[in-house]
Every structure is written in C-alpha cells, then in structure tokens.
Amino acid sequence: MKHENGETNRRQFIKTSGAMVAGLTVVGCATQAKAGSMNEVNPFPAVSPESVNVDPGRLQAAIDFLDEEFAKGSFPGVSLVATRHGETFLEEYRGTYCDGQTRDVPVDGQQLNMVYSFSKVITATVVVMVHQDGLLDYDAPVSTYLPGFKDGGKDKITLRQCLTHSAGIPSVQGMGPVLNDVSWQKNVDAVCAHETEWAPGSKTAYHGLSGAFVAAACARTVCGMKPWNEICRERLFDPLGAKSMTFGLPPADAQVALTPQPKNLPTPLDPAHFAMVGHPGGGGFARAEDMLRLLNMHLNGGVWNGKRLIGKDAFAEMHRVQYAKEIEAAVAAGKAPSHEFWALGWLTRGTTKTGWFGFGDTVSEDTYGHAGIDTVIGLADPKSGLALTYLTANSPKSVEETTRMRNEVTNLVAKSLKG
Secondary structure, eight states, X not given: OOOHHHHHHXXXXXXXXXXXXXXXXXXXXXXXXXXXXXXXXOSSOBOOGGGGTBOHHHHHHHHHHHHHHHHTTSOSEEEEEEEETTEEEEEEEEXXXXXXXXXXXXXXXXXXXXXXXXXXXXXXHHHHHHHHTTSOOTTSBGGGTOTTOOTTTTTTOBHHHHTTTOSSOTXXXXXXXXXXXXXXXXXXXXXXXXXXXXXXXXXXXXXXXXXXXXXXXXXXXXXXXXXXXXXXXXXXXXXXXXXXXXXXXXXXXXXXXXXXXXXXXXXXXXXXXXXXXXXXXXXXXXXXXXXXXXXXXHHTXXXXXXXXXXXXXXXXXXXXXXXXXXXXXXXXXXXXXXXXXXXXXXXXXXTOSSXXXXXXXXXXXXXXEEXXXXXXXXXXXXXXXXXXXEEESSOOSOHHHHHHHHHHHHHHHHHTBOO
16 A cells, blocks of 8 residues: 555655754744763663564675675665664664764764654653643643634544544644743644645655644643753653653754764754754654664563663553544445555554555565654554664755665664564
C-alpha cells in the first residue's frame, strides 16, 4: 500500500523546516537546559554480534554500505548504533558534524543531535504518562483543555486525533519555537485560529508541528502550566537517566550537531536561526544513547531499570494501531486506505512494503519508530528486540535519497539478526 497522504505531507514539512532554519526571533527569556555530566556508564554494554544472535558477516554488509555512502559524499558524518535486548552490537561513527563554529568536529556519539520529529514520540510518551494518571481523556474534545480551540470545525477534534495525524489541521501557519510562555502562547493562538482542512478522523495526513503541540498544550494545562521541558524532565527524562534529552536550549558548552548545516559560519544555536527549537513536535535534542533509552524502555513494555513508567493498559493503547479497522475495511474493499498505521505518536510499519520513514521491508510488521526531517530515524522491533538509531550530520541530496538510504540501512541490519 502506498500512503500518499502521509508521505506527501511529510515531504512538504521537510522542505518547510529547511526554510525555517533562518527563522524568527522570540520575545522573552529562553529556557536553557541545565548542564550535567554526560559521561555516565552506558546502559547498553557493547557485546559481540554473535552473543546476541547476530550474523557478523551479514552485519558487515550494513557497515560496508555506510562506508560506501560516506565515501561518495552522501553525508559529511553519520552515526549508526543498534542494540538487541539492551546490548550494543553495532556502533559506527564516520566523518564530522558542524557545531556552528566549524564543520570538522568528529562524530563520536557524544554530540547532542537535533532530533526534529523524533521529538513527537518523546512528547507522545509524556502525554500518555499524563493520561494514565487520569488527567487527560484521549476522546474528549481538545477544547476541554484549550477553551479557544473550537471555531473553524475544530470543536470535535480529540487528543487521540492529534496524536495520530488525523486532526485535520496539518498546515497551521505561524508556529515556531516555544522556549518561553510568550512564544508558547503564540503557538496556541496559531492552532486556535486555524480552520480544519478536512473532517477530523476521516483520514491521516502528516501534521508537522500542530498535532504534537496541541497534545503537549493539553498536558501543560492539566499539569499546572509547568514548562513543557520541566514536565518531560520529571516524568520521563530523569526516570530514564536521559540527561542529554531536552526541549530547552542545550548548555552553552554542549557539543551540538547543527542540522541542516547552516550556510554561513559562525551560526549560533538560537531561535533566530533554528525556528523549531523547543517545539514538542520537532524541537528536541538528545544523544543517540538517550534515544536508545527511550526505544528500549518501550521494547521493555514501559519498564526501565525495573521500574514501570507506563502502565500495561496505557502501554498497550499507545502501541495499538488506532485506525486498524479502517485500514482493513479499505483493503477488503479493494481501496487504498485513507489512514496510515499510526499508533499514539509512533508510526508502526504495518503491512507496507517500503516505509517512507525508512522501516524497510525486513523488520516485523510490529516495528515502530519515528524519523526527524531527513537526518534522524529511531526504530524498535518488539519481535526481534532490535533498537536502532541512524543519524546523518547533514541533509542528503533529496528526500528520495534519504528514504533509500534509511530503508537499506534498516534492511541490512535486520537481515543480520538470527532467531
């Protein structure tokens, strides 16, 4: 099945987000993340491929592919890290990244990454945690939490629809960084002013920033309007030990890989130059290791270090394909589905042959994950225990090239798994 709605809208979002690099200035004081030691023991011990039932010969094909793409200039730098059952069997770094001052900083896994739309699954995880505390109702109108979110056909939009790209408001204009209450309110005003583009729930189409933001805004409302980054820190980042993960501006001395790489140097990391900074739908930062913490917590069924962070029922609902019945009915009728395999926040591979996120066609249908523009992908396969992050230090030449490389990397790593 080809899901043109999601693919087309996401391509439009990638092009728009590239243009947003030269963005807007935000009034007020920006929130800056607290500096902390990033040099703690890696929770994912390095092991030989054989010890986790991975064929080293087949795995070498993935490494060779990475080398070939790097050699022909597909990207200036790249990181590919994979775990199986919580143990690292693949950790490869190549080339350099741009930190705003120079373009020749070696990629070594210690740098913070702008994770863009991978931020959506961070946000969705936190929203699910707020929901399981009884503070949010997935099926209540959003206006229950945001009273101004009513006009223009929005009165029946639900939180569930916002988390599944089915709310009918993918093209909201005037959204940007949300590092303080002034800029946050500007985004609230933008989504409240926007009219629906199609009947909510009738189909899915990629919501670049709006859906995740509305979900986060609902969560803030019921959490006493604490800053979004503080809510995420308390509920998710600290319990995971994910010290690098943040929706705030990283510390001034942090090594951050700026993507897409700015044309002119020096370029500071600020809202004037990177217009999605801090946004729940695309403005998060994290090291690959902390992305893997999130992925492995989900592979563990919502448990991290023996502590349950997401209840069993809440976890099952989060990972349920929300429009499975509609997809099945369309296929049975010989029609192209109007909905994609969205769970709450996560895209699930489903029965697609070649995923536009980069899932390939080798991982199981239960695989879930998320991409971040054309530089980031993180995925997890609950059937094999695989978690994978693949990040490039600049945008490849085209969306088609990005998809080709992501699918090939995923397929080659997945084909190396045995048992």
